[in-house]
Amino acid sequence: MQKVNLFETERMFTDIYCLEPGQEQKRHAHPGADKVYFVLEGTGRFHIGDDERDLGPDEIALAPADVEHGVRNESQTPLVVLVFMAPNPNQTYGA
Numbered sequence: 001m002q003k004v005n006l007f008e009t010e011r012m013f014t015d016i017y018c019l020e021p022g023q024e025q026k027r028h029a030h031p032g033a034d035k036v037y038f039v040l041e042g043t044g045r046f047h048i049g050d051d052e053r054d055l056g057p058d059e060i061a062l063a064p065a066d067v068e069h070g071v072r073n074e075s076q077t078p079l080v081v082l083v084f085m086a087p088n089p090n091q092t093y094g095a
Contacts, residue, residue: 001025017071019044019079024072024085035063035085037071044071051087 002018019042026038028048039047043056050070055061063069073079 004087008088008090010091011051011088012084013088013090015083015085016040017079017081017083018083019071019073021076023072023079025070025086026094027070029066030063030085030089031084033087033089034065034066035069035083037061037063038082040082040085042073042077043052043075044079044081046071 001020001023004016004018006014006016013093019025037044037055038060039055041057043054044051045054046061046069048063049067053061056075061086063071071079073080
């Protein structure tokens with residue numbers, strides 16, 4: 001899986017995730033940060049909490065803060081996903 005950062009601010013970041021067939025982003029959670037997945041190309045199986053669904057181009061999913069989430073490309077073609085996350089967990093606040 002390849003992540004490409006498009007931009008990052010103190011408050012949020014935006015990445016492109018590229019997953020080849022069989023690749024996945026393992027399930028994980030972000031304390032206090034929401035993540036939005038927007039599918040640009042291909043189809044992926046998205047896991048958010050207890051929900052699991054396949055999403056294709058122009059479909060979107062929200063992984064709320066503290067909820068386990070991940071994505072797997074179970075198709076035979078590449079999966080390209082635009083990802084937004086806020087607040088930015090890569091920033092240190094109050095330091």
